[in-house]
Amino acid sequence: MINNVQCGHLGGSLSCVEILVCLYFQVMNIDPLKPQWEERDRFINSKGHATAAYYATLAHRGYFEREELIGSFINVRSHFEEHGSVSVPGVDISTGSLGQGVSVGAGMALAAKLHKRSYKTYVLVGDGECQEGQIWEAAMFGAQYELGNLIVIIDKNDLQVSGKTKDVISVDPLAQKWSSFKWDVHSADGHDPEQLLDCLGSLSEGNSPKVLITQTVKGKGISFMENNPDWHSFKKLTGEELKIAEQELGIKCLKKF
Amino acid sequence: MPKKILSLRDAFGRSLVEIGKINKNVIVLDADVAHPTRACFFEESFPDRFIQAGISEQNMVSVAGGLASCGFIPIVVCFAAFLVRRCFDQIYNSICFPNLNVKLVGGYCGFTTWGTGASHQTFDDIAIMNTLPNIAIINVGDPNEVDKAMKEIVKVEGPVYIRIGRLDESEPFYTEQDTFQTGRILNVCEGTNAAVLSTGIMTGVCKKALQKLREDGISLALYHIPTLKPVNTKAINLILQDFKIIYTVEDHNIFGGLGSLINDTAIKSNTGNRIINIGIRDRFGKCGSLRDLFVYFGLSEDDICRRVKSTLFNDHRDI
Secondary structure (H helix, E strand, O other): OHHHHOOOOOHHHHOOHHHHHHHHHHHOOOOOOOOOOOOOOEEEEOOOOOHHHHHHHHHHHOOOOHHHHHHHOOOOOOOOOOOOOOOOOOOOOOOOOOOOHHHHHHHHHHHHHHOOOOOOEEEEEEOHHHHOHHHHHHHHHHHHOOOOOEEEEEEEOOEEOOEEHHHHHOOOOHHHHHHHOOOEEEEEEOOOHHHHHHHHHOOOOOOOOEEEEEEOOOOOOOOOOOOOHHHOOOOOOOHHHHHHHHHHHOOOOOOOO | OOOOOOOHHHHHHHHHHHHHHHOOOEEEEEOOOHHHHOOHHHHHHOHHHEEEOOOOHHHHHHHHHHHHHOOOEEEEEEEHHHHHHOOHHHHHHHHHOOOOOOEEEEEOOEOOOOOOOHHHOEOOHHHHHHOOOOOEEEEEOOHHHHHHHHHHHHHOOOOEEEEEOOOOOOOOOOOOOOOOOOOOOEEEEOOOOEEEEEOOOHHHHHHHHHHHHHHOOOOEEEEEOOEEEOOOHHHHHHHHHHOOEEEEEEEEEOOOOHHHHHHHHHHHHOOOOEEEEEEEOOOOOOOOOHHHHHHHOOOOHHHHHHHHHHHHOOOOOOO
């Protein structure tokens, strides 16, 4: 899909695939036929550039047809924007400008508490995104309002556009930071579905908001992309690279319909 | 609304309480300025629907987006400077792009936060918000109007920015019969020589200026334009056709505010008016007493009278 339009963010999409699959196929209480169902769990893709993985997950889960997505991703006449917008079925809020998702999620979680509804709100955040000050405003807010129904998942792939996160502006130690902001901190291997499901399934019902820091690999699954910041946004794949990618992922790329 | 209230923010606070009684989905968010904005009236009546976000306006605006997406009608109350300038990206991405039903209240707008100076003053908020699709911009200037406008915007779905100056002794120009509707223009005074188009708190000042001018035999019509987006082009065109000379008056930069909107409309409609824009001439704010600031920025009633007298009967360029 990305290769068809020669646009999109590969590395950061591949680092969160297992997280999205676990959420949408096991963890979240949702109904793809009723994307506006009031009792649904909410999801915010705060690292809004990871739409390739996000849209693909929504398509596989039945929110819309895969062919529709592949045929119209980033097409000016379609609603499949490169950064998700609410016109896409299943997308609860538009994102793209980093750092706002945890705040919006806090609003949704607060609404659930005030409406006495049991749904949970999940927010996927990048580790580089934690450089945004608003993340920490939201962290204080979540703890203050005891949003135990708010779960932030950090896709910690250690890379951002300009290189290693630790060399750009280090966000470490992330666990201690969130902990000192009074969040329940958990960790897991972001590419191990069993670990992810164990962790997401055993979160306490307490009043503290939860953060799950997942260690991931940017570009996971395609050897020449793994841990290489050059693949943050789109870079043209050679014929040979495409072949390697298909072999390693065990798929055959669908051409645009 | 008792007639004696002259303070715009007191009228706002009381209106919020009345709205809260009628509509259980209304929730108010504050960034540690509830007392000065009078959002505290709502906090006292409905503590469970009052969200103190602390000194973190950006988070507050995005939280409001999340609340709206789940069915609440958030009213975000803040100083206009920190709401509009600081949170523009949050308003853009967390509210306007997803078209969420959030009402943004910019208190202490213009130079009405008189003692605080440029950091707190806004001569740019209308211009900034005007670039956002989906949002309506309302600029009120009378306590009755504050109440009626607030009640109306809560009924209408979609994002709204309402600008409420800190004017504790306003010059009322609304009558009990006047109703608020988005886009409606209020004809405050009839007149023949020219028309004054003003917005927000400047309408009260203009009303007094026009009374003085009338004593000198100058008869100006006064139109109050609270809705700056969407612009009621049809009604403005009728005024532009009726009056050759137009004065626009605002407590905002003449670039990007009411003046620009009227100039733009006149050019598009090719009505050939002579338009004199009275407002802040591309300057930063200044602290001083409110009375002194009106004079400093050339927006006191005497300044308006002077500008009118120096321009009405001669075609010299207005400088």
